[in-house]
Amino acid sequence: MSGEHRHAEPDKLTKNQALVFHALEGSEKPLGAYDLLDALRGDGLRSPLQIYRALDKLIGMGLVHRLESLNAFVLCIHCGEEVRPDNAAFTICTACGRVTELNDSSLARLLAQLAEATGFALEQSTVELRGLCAACQAA
Amino acid sequence: MSGEHRHAEPDKLTKNQALVFHALEGSEKPLGAYDLLDALRGDGLRSPLQIYRALDKLIGMGLVHRLESLNAFVLCIHCGEEVRPDNAAFTICTACGRVTELNDSSLARLLAQLAEATGFALEQSTVELRGLCAACQAA
DNA sequence: GAGACATAGGTGATGTTATTACATTCGTCA
DNA sequence: TGACGAATGTAATAACATCACCTATGTCTC
Numbered sequence: 350m351s352g353e354h355r356h357a358e359p360d361k362l363t364k365n366q367a368l369v370f371h372a373l374e375g376s377e378k379p380l381g382a383y384d385l386l387d388a389l390r391g392d393g394l395r396s397p398l399q400i401y402r403a404l405d406k407l408i409g410m411g412l413v414h415r416l417e418s419l420n421a422f423v424l425c426i427h428c429g430e431e432v433r434p435d436n437a438a439f440t441i442c443t444a445c446g447r448v449t450e451l452n453d454s455s456l457a458r459l460l461a462q463l464a465e466a467t468g469f470a471l472e473q474s475t476v477e478l479r480g481l482c483a484a485c486q487a488a
Numbered sequence: 489m490s491g492e493h494r495h496a497e498p499d500k501l502t503k504n505q506a507l508v509f510h511a512l513e514g515s516e517k518p519l520g521a522y523d524l525l526d527a528l529r530g531d532g533l534r535s536p537l538q539i540y541r542a543l544d545k546l547i548g549m550g551l552v553h554r555l556e557s558l559n560a561f562v563l564c565i566h567c568g569e570e571v572r573p574d575n576a577a578f579t580i581c582t583a584c585g586r587v588t589e590l591n592d593s594s595l596a597r598l599l600a601q602l603a604e605a606t607g608f609a610l611e612q613s614t615v616e617l618r619g620l621c622a623a624c625q626a627a
Numbered sequence: 628g629a630g631a632c633a634t635a636g637g638t639g640a641t642g643t644t645a646t647t648a649c650a651t652t653c654g655t656c657a
Numbered sequence: 658t659g660a661c662g663a664a665t666g667t668a669a670t671a672a673c674a675t676c677a678c679c680t681a682t683g684t685c686t687c
Binding site: 417418438440442443449451453455456459460463464467468469470471472473474475476477478479480481482483486 | 556557577579581582588590592594595598599602603606607608609610611612613614615616617618619620621622625
């Protein structure tokens with residue numbers, strides 16, 4: 350798989366990118382593109398495309414992850430760091446909706462190995478685990 | 489994570505389920521719900537809901553998998569077997585669109601372990617690997 | 628067979644997510 | 658200043674998915 354994301358600080362974001370970034374930052378749960386749009390109408394954003402463009406850039410910088418199974422987006426937990434790993438996996442609680450990012454190097458290795466075994470050139474992986482978080486099992 | 493899918497033979501499918509099943513069977517690549525609808529209009533299917541309902545059942549039986557990152561569907565490679573594993577992972581070639589199902593028990597174990605380590609009760613996992621298949625790397 | 632129940636199907640409308648096309652503005656650098 | 662690439666603004670539309678409501682079919686029991 351490819352390397353890590355380097356040196357794309359939250360500083361030098363454009364206006365729209367910063368708006369989307371901070372909206373995600375303020376949310377416990379993943380947000381959909383249209384959730385973000387609704388949240389940012391007061392800041393002058395009017396069209397889905399504005400959101401999607403900002404998200405694309407943020408994802409490209411490794412600051413945001415897309416959750417394929419939710420069609421939603423979360424901040425990378427490493428977004429304040431210089432170098433961000435690109436091997437994220439996620440747990441998604443089907444009860445409370447909270448998402449946790451895991452970065453496990455043995456998982457990354459195993460996926461790389463599985464791909465290699467079939468001659469597949471791995472570029473990107475999506476790992477999303479559904480179930481109940483500890484808190485929701487207790488409840 | 490949960491067990492396997494048992495004894496849901498392609499025999500006892502309803503008419504719509506069988507139509508969708510055979511349409512997927514005849515396709516090299518994953519098909520979207522609306523692809524299926526277009527393919528099956530000649531057989532009397534007219535609405536997306538008919539497709540989605542059939543897909544839901546087929547997925548429930550373990551005969552079909554949904555690819556979250558493509559919003560598309562493929563047959564399970566074990567669909568002719570008595571017992572189907574529920575630990576599928578997929579490679580998705582970004583060049584030719586072909587999808588390959590992998591069933592690796594060490595991956596399943598590792599995911600279970602990762603989940604357990606954080607107290608997460610794993611119910612279902614989505615693993616989708618993007619890159620180039622062997623054929624497309626050669627080309 | 629009649630009644631009750633569960634599962635499946637048919638249809639139209641609607642909701643949600645994502646992209647296309649095209650024009651404009653901004654930032655940087657020669 | 659002028660040129661270029663990146664970012665933005667806007668409307669329209671495409672692609673994916675579900676809701677609400679009603680009808681049909683199969684099965685089990687009496």
